[in-house]
Structures are given as structure tokens and as C-alpha cells.
Amino acid sequence: METISAASQLFQFIVTGLTVGAIYAMVAIGFNIIYNVTEIINLAQGEFVMLGGLIMVFMHVTVGLPMILAFVTAVLLVTLTGMLLDRLAIKPIRQPSVMTLIIATIAASIVIKGTAMLIWGKSPYDLPAFSGRTPIELGGVIIQPQYLWVIGFLVVVTIGLTLFFNRTILGKAMAACADNPDAARLVGINVQYMVLLSFALSAAIGAIAGMTLTPIALMDYDRGAMLAIKGFGAAILGGLGSFSGAVLGGLLIGLIESLGAGFLLSGYKDAYALIVLLLVLFLRPSGIMGNFEVTKFKRF
């Protein structure tokens, strides 16, 4: 085995960090979609990721559907779960305060997680990589093909959402709800429907994150909470509500973890990312790309 040069090591850390960061970014984008329309932080976001992975495994490995078909079915099923979440756990709340909504989404995440445990048990599941497991070597840096899928999906999701919110009527209507729900209602936008749509959309993105992650890290019922916390951190670091912020935040957290594990004490790698997050918040109280004046007037 050839030894590895310091430069290759650095690039390897970066590649790994970006991949893991891309997953966090997708979770953070999911947070933002719902937050922008409803101001709710949906802490069940991580469960969408978990469900996406497990349903994909079920459809592809257990049922035996071809990869693409399994992918589509899994996205649809998780999307449905997202819509049910809105209708069963969020919409019925009559006095929605921020605290109540946080508890409601935590409750929902517990129910989803518990149900997944009853269905799939506690063991981890594997999914074949989308295009094989033969690693690509690039100047001493090893890239798993699945890494490219993860980063590729992040790019697709980001571009897709940008087009959706800027170019389509539905997307613009959702953006309008985010800016001013009362005004949106006045011009005839069905806000309830938009809320439902936001849950559907962010569930779908969570599912995609889960399906691309599973071939790398396996999936089990208990993975959601950690992903939700990382994704929430990414969304906050980037600035709540900002999609570019979410991508930046996610990739940054992934990079800090990877570089921290590589160069410093690996036991503290999660702490490094959070310390950076805290320092950023102390200097910029609404994240890198957030708007302080907006957050200033949202209270508990």
C-alpha cells in the first residue's frame, strides 16, 4: 500500500466533509421550506430522512422493485407521511405558539420513529450503491461513486427549488405566503394548501437525502434525531429561511467535522462544528445569510 501525502489527506477530508455536509444541507433545506411558509421548525425532519432510506430499502431490496421505481415510490410514500404530519399533528393545533409547535413536531418524530421501529426492528439495513461500490481514485484521493450521487442530488435539489420558487406560479404563491400570509390570503392564495405543500416538499427532499445516504452509512430507525439536530444547526448557521445559507451551513458543518476529526481530537469533532456555530451566532445573531431585523420580531 502506498502511503498518503499530506495534500491528498487534506483533499480526502474535504471530499468526505462535503459529502456528509451535503446530507446536512438537504436536511437544512427541508427545515427552511417549512419554516418559510409557516415559521415552524419541524424537528421531525430527520425522520423523513430515516423513512426515505428504510422505505427505499424495503421497495428495492425486500419487494425487489427496480432502483428508479423504488426511488419514486419511496419519495411518494415519504411525501404522503409529510402531508399526514401536517394534517394530523400540526393543523389541528388551535393555539399555535412556537413552543407548542416545537413539542408537536417532537411528538410526531417520536411517533414516526416508534412506528419505524415496529415495522423494521432495530437492525440497520443496507442499500446497494446507485452505481456500484468501485471507488474512483483521483491523485491519491478516493471518491466513492455514491459521494457523487449525494453531492449531485444536492445540486439538483437546489437548482430545482430555485426554479420552483422563482419561475412557477405555485412556487411564487408559496413564497408569498412566507412573506405575508394575510396578504397572500387576500389575493386568493389558499394558505392551508401551501402549508400542506411545504410539508410535502420538505418530506420529499428529506427522503432523497435518506436514500442517497443509506448506501454509505446504512440506515436504522434511530438515525433521525441526530440528522435533525445537524440539519437544524446547518439551517441556523446559514440563516433560517435562506436556501443558499442552508447549503453553505450544511457544507461548513460537514467540513468542520471532517477536518476536525482528521487534524484534531476526533472525539471532539461534533463539538468543533458547534463551537463555530456558536461563535458565528454571537457575531451574527441571525446566521451567515439571515436577516436580523426579521428574526427580531419573532418571539415565543
Add this chain to the structure above:
Amino acid sequence: MASEPHRSHLLEIEDLVMAFGGLTALMNIQLRVAKGTIRAIIGPNGAGKTTLFNLITGVLSPTEGTIRFNGHVISGQKPHKIAALGISRTFQTVELFDNMTVIENVMVGRHLHISTSFFKCGLGLPAIRSQETAIEAHAMALLDFVGLADKANSMADSLPLGERKILEIGRALATDPLLVCLDEPAAGLNETETETAARLIKAIKDKGITVLLVEHDMKVIMNISDQITVLNYGEKIAEGTPEEIRGNPKVIQAYLGDSIAVV
């Protein structure tokens, strides 16, 4: 300049500039307010009136310039420090403590004049209890003054808008201010309520408290102000007594541009 050099000035603003990013909300504002007078600040929407209030009360820090109050430089100070020096205010959007009763709202206004030691309060020392009785009486007297005594134990959020505005004024008075800044006290009120408010503002002046007033209702302005300052697009375009302002062509121009007639 319409300033009066022979009277002592409670509030002195010099070369005040406030910029938000690229947008300049206030440009080179000079303002002197004499003790015991009612000074109105008027101007079309977006003229910078509320920004000026926020600068005086410490919600914002000016980009340039100084604000002096009763001999202290207050620009850049925190709101609670400024409140302690004797400036009190109301809000355009009515910021009452909706989770409290009417009298509790006023009692919060006594905060600066009482002991609020965490441990004394938690231990429920007799000193704190007798202090409570005293400030309750004080608050009741103030409610009597503003005419809300009979609503003392209602929840603040149950009052109609007119009374909410009055309560906010009452609460502002509870701090024993030298200067109160009233942000559109008559906005959204009907005629009777407006008259009540105007009477109350005059009564405040009679107590020797200086009043700074932002208002759109010209009838109120013309009736009760001693001096009027007119802002337009962040600049002071005129200053003087109601009579002087009424005939000022610049003012008429500014308002006609905004298609509102001056009474």
C-alpha cells in the same frame, strides 16, 4: 432657526444622521426641545419620525451626531439607561403587556423607582410587600389621572384601542419622566377618543412634563402643540409655531405631494 436661546433645552439633537445600509432615514437633523412644552413632529409617511423616536429612546444608535438630554449624552445608550434618565415613550403599534392587568401594566412603569433585588423578591421580604402596596396606590392614582381607574383589574388585551392607547400613556407616565415621546396617540381613534387623548396630553404638559409628539391628526397637532417640526424624506424642512407652519409653502408642498391637505 426657531429655537429659543433664552429657555433651557431639555433635549438637544445635533447633526443627527441615521443610515440603514444604503438608505438614509434621517439627514443632519437639529432639534431643540424646551422644557415644559409640547413639540410635535409631523411629516408624510416615511419621513423618519418613528426613526427619530427610536434614536431618542435608544432602540437605535445614530450613524452620526449626538443627542443630549438634560445634560447627558444619550445617543448610543441602551433604552433602559435612557429611561432611567427620564425619557418615556409609547409605541405606534401599541406595545402593552397583554399578559397582565391594566394596573399591572402601570406598575411595571414604576420599575425604576423600586427595589427589584432578585433575592429580596424571592424571599418575599416585608419591605418588598409594603413597596408593592405603595406602587399599587401610585398606579391607581395614575389610572385615575388618565381615566382608566374603573378598568384597573381588566386584562390589558381586553381593552378597546382607544383605551389601550390611553393606558400606554398612563404607563409611560409611571416612570416619572421629564420627557414623554408619544408615537401617534390618536391614530385609529374616533372623534371622542381623540378629544380625550388631546385633553390628556395637555394635562401632562400642565404637570410640567415635556411632550414630544408624532401625530397625523392635524387638528390635534394645531390645537395642542407649542412648536412643530416638519420632516420630509429624512430632512427637517420647517419648524415653528402652529401658525407659522400652517402657512409654510414648503410644508404644503410636501403634504400635497402626498395628497393630504393641511387643515
Add this chain to the structure above:
Amino acid sequence: MVKKSAMALLAGLVIFGFSIQPALATYKVGAIFSVTGGASFLGDPEKKTAQMVVDQINRDGGINGEKIELIVYDDETDPTKCNLHAKKLISQDKVVAVIGPSVSGLSVAIIPVFEKFKTPLVSCAASYKIVYNEKTGKPNKWVFKTPQSDSLAVEAIYTKMQSMGIHKIAILTVTDGYGASGRHELLRLAQAYKMDIVADEKYDPKDADMTAQLTKIKGLAPQAIVNWSVGPTQVTVLRNWRDLGMTPITFFQSHGFGSRKNIELAAGAAEGVFCPLGACNIADLLPEDHPQKQVTMAYQKSYTETYNEPLSSFGGHAWDAIQLVVDALKAVGGDRAKIRDYLENKKGFIGQHGVFNFSPEDHNGLTKEAFQMVVVKDGDWALAK
């Protein structure tokens, strides 16, 4: 008024929230396992095993004609719950002995309870701290354990390494109790076996990727890597090792790798990986004359038939624990002190994880021969030569 009623309501809930009373039985044995929570990979097979063994004994007529009732509580890998359950088993359910908990930390956590209430505990967790009181230098009087200490697994690995000429190694551990205990032993015994640990890396139990840690290790070029974890990470780390082209560095897993399911999940990446396993993992590989051949084959057969899932080595610890208690009940009946004394002097007990020889100085009763070094070959275990 409102608050008064709330208080009354609460009082009512507290008083009348009765738990279901268990039916009467002659011998009550308690069990505390981490059936859910972070250590469910231990507690789940342990609970299933203990239940299965008790059901079998009852079906076969019980102990001297008397049935056993197993009362199982799930501590959810939470020390507070574990502590509460222990006290409830002792003082309310009045069990004669308790097996479990699954986790070392929780076992240590409840030692004082068992010492105080003079009830035997047969722990299913590995740490030597469970049966070694640092103040007295002797075992805790009422506490036994069935799993091999982690030190035995480490010694088995280091012995194998020495025979392979390996002395420069990297260790990778997961940041939970399992990994920490393994790491502690790996570091402690390194000197005695002349091992030079060039990297001491960690990762979280929920981490998605360990490429960063492995890349760092790759730069230090050790001869072997020891990984100490359970759950999905021990599979992910193998895949990363393979993908990074690090297969020339020999990979050792802990005994936590002891399920064929893991070889399957590694999707080919486990090939050539060494790991120390107890007899019950490799029952079918044991020679016919091996003392444990019979019990391990029987356990494997009935477990896979009952639960239709592959055997996990951890279930075997519960098998050993419950069978030891049953053995004591058969011999001395339901007296707590007598059970304790019996267990302390038990010799030659043939279990899933070795032949136990207890003594007042040793409440574990196993030696490093309890582990067999195994290598993954053609997608299955093979005894390493």
C-alpha cells in the same frame, strides 16, 4: 380552584395508576435489559434468550416441579430507570436473583443496590469493574457477570497480532460505553504486549462516515487497525477501510462483530477481517469434542427456530446468566444468600461463552481461552490459524 383540581387529579393518577400485578409463581427471577435505547443490540437478544430459556424449562416441568417466572424490565439504556427497576424487583417483586443489565455502566450503577439489599446479580455486561471493587481489591459480594471481560478480547487480539508480527497499530473506537471500555483495555494492555498505538481515533455511534479518521490512520501507516464498536458503524468503517484501499492494513474487529448479519451488511468488505468470538457464535465450526459444542449447537438451533433471526453473541450472555441462576435454584432453592454462595463456588459450568469456574476471588470465572480468533473467509467465519 383550577389548581386544586389539578392537584387532586394528579394525586388520583399517582395513587391509582397501578401496575398489573404479576401472577404468583414459586421462583421469581428478575431481569433488566436494555431492550430499547442505545444498547438495544445487547438487550434485545438477551431478553429473547432469557425468555426462551425460561419457557423451555417451564415446558419441561420446571425446577423440581416448580415453575420459574421471569420478570423482565427494559432500562432503555437509562441508569435512572435501571436503578428504579432494580429496587422494584428486589423489594416489590421479591425476586430471588436478577440477571442483567446489558450495559457495563448500568451494571456498575446498580451494584450498591444489590450489595445493600443482599440479592445476587448476574450481570450480562463485560467490564471488569462490575466484579472488581477498587476499594477492597476483591469482587463485590453479591455481583457476578457472565461475559468475558473486554481485557480478554483485547488479549486474544494482541496475542494474535504478536504471532503475526504486528506491533504498530491504530485503534478506532466508538464514543459510547462499549467503545470506551474497549479503548481503555486496548490502551492499558498495549505495553504488556509491546504494541505501539500510533493513532487513537473515535467516532460517534450515529456517524455516517469514518473516512476522515481512516485517512488520518492511513497517513500513519500502522500494520493493523483495531475497531471497537457495534451497530451500523462497525460495518461502515469496514467499507471505508476497503474503499480507501487500506486492505493491506490488517483489520481486527471486537467481539461485537459476532453476527453473520454484519458480514452480509459489509457487502464483501469484511473479507479477511479478524475478530475474537465466543463459542456460541461459531458453534458449527467447533470440533465435535469441544466441551461447548453441545450447548452452543442446541442454543443456536432453538434461538433461530424460535425467533427466526440470526443468533447474536450477546444473547449467549443472558443464556449463561439465566442458566447459572437456574442451576443454583435446582441445587439450593430460592434463598438469596444460598444462591450467592452456590454461584461463588460453582465450577465447570459449561456455558455459551466458555466454561465458568467461579471462586471468591473471581466472579466471572472465564479465561482468555473463552475467545476463539476467527477470520472472515468467503463470506463466513473460519477459525483463524
Add this chain to the structure above:
Amino acid sequence: MLRIRKAPMGVGAIFILLFPWVAERLPAIEHYPDLMVFAGIYCLMTIGMSLLMGYAGQISLGHAAFYGIGAYASGILTTQYNLNPWLCILIGSAAATAVAVVVGAPSLRLRGHYLAMATLAFGIIINIVFREEAEWTGGPDGMGGIPGLDIFGYSFDSIHKYYYLVWIVVAIAFFFTIRLIQSPTGRALRAIHASEAAASAMGIDISRSKIVVFAFSAILASVAGSLYAHYMNFINPSTFDTLFSIKLVIMIALGGMHTIWGAVVGSVLFAFLSFEWLHQFGEYEIVVYGLVLMMVTIYLPEGLVGLPGRIAQRVRR
């Protein structure tokens, strides 16, 4: 006006006083006082957090860190330095206060979800320290051998004795907090919750008030941690993890956020649900727990203390 209601307090006090005596005589609930010890420890924390969240309107998802600081102060200082346990409780509280001020000063300027994330991050970082500094803390496996509490030779060595000790501390914290709420300080906190702009215009130093309350709740959590450590004789990092911080918030939501009674009722209820009642659902436990929580947010937004009021409303109609 808020006035001290004597009747419910009397009922509560008598209940707490007599409970072990009653439980002892009913075999089915004989072990309940043991659960009540932990419920009391939780109460201590939620009382402080209720003041912070329900009254001052500041969310914290990191309070398990202060719980842990108290517990580890007691654990480390007693086992490694042989200090007197009571002194350790004081040192733990002082440490918690210091940390609360250092962390609170910059964090409490943040708002809403940003504050939630900052406190969450703080909690995780502290937990990683507990886990990683194994020389001091014993690492993930935890540390045992923490001595029990005694005073002038009287040892709190039985469940019932510890029960009374814990609940006396809870009662002190409870009365202190109730008086505080009804004092000018409490009024100022409620003012901050309703409108920070108006509160500061009335001369209230907002950042100072928030930090003081944050520190107060940190002290209560730290004392709770010490009491936990001396009762369990064992601590490990997972007891003080983020999940527990979230559980504290859930307790408050269960009981009702806007009164201190809610904290007490919520903590006791949570302890019994999670230690006892939900176990009857076997592996469905976690799902049932989630559903219960969901029902509370939907049907009882003011928490359980709001329930009698709702029933009364129904009846009157």
C-alpha cells in the same frame, strides 16, 4: 393581580407529606416514593425552566448541561478530592452560575429558534466534555462510588428519607419562585415576555434580567444534579444529554408552561409515565408516548393544569 393561593398549596403539601405513608400500605404502589424522588429532582429543574420559558419567554434546549455540571461537581469532588458533599453542591451551583453567565450573556441576545439552537449546541458541547474527559468523569461508562448525603450524623440512606429531603428542597424552590413571580421582578419578566421594546422603555434592563433568570434556573438544575448524583451513587453522560434537555421542555409543556404549577404537575406526570405507566404498552411504548404528547399539544395547549378549567367550561355550557 397574582395572589398566593393557599388552598392548592396546602393540598399539595399534605399530599407530599402523606404520600410515602400511604404508599407503604398499598403493595401495588409501594415503590412509588422512589419514583417521586426522581420526580422531585425533575421538578427542581422544571421550576427554574418554567420561570425562564413560561415567564421570561426564553427557550433553553440545553439545561441538561447544568444538571450535569451539578452532578459531576458532586461526583468528581467527592470521589477524587474527598470533599464534603454539601460543599460540593455549593461549588457545583457556583460553577453552574459562572457557566450560565458566560454562556447566557452572548446567547440570550439571540431570539427564538436561534436561541434554541445556541442552547442546544451548548448542551451538546458540555455533554461531549463529560464523555471525553474520562480521567475526571469516567467517560461514557460513567462513575460510581459517589457517597450518599448525611447531616450531623443523620444519614439520608433510605428512599423515604431522601424523598423528604428532595421535596423539602423542591418546596423551598417552589415558594421562592412563586414569590418572585408575584414580585416586581416577576412582573418585569412577564413584561419582557410580552414586549421587550416596551419593557426596556420602562427602564427594565432586559439582558441583565434574562441572565439572572438563566443563572437562577441553572443553579436549580445544578442542585438537582447533585441530589441525583448522591442518590444514585452513580452518574454517566447519557443522563445529561440533549434528549434529557428536550424531555425537560416536554415536562413543562405537559404540565403547562404558564404557571409554576404546570412545571410541578408536568414533572411528576412525566416521571410516572416514563418510569412506570407507559411500560405496560411493551414495545408500543414509544409510539404511545408520542401520541400522548401529540394529544396534549392538540387538546390541552395550556397543559394539564388547564384541564380542570376546560372541563369546568364545558360543564357550564
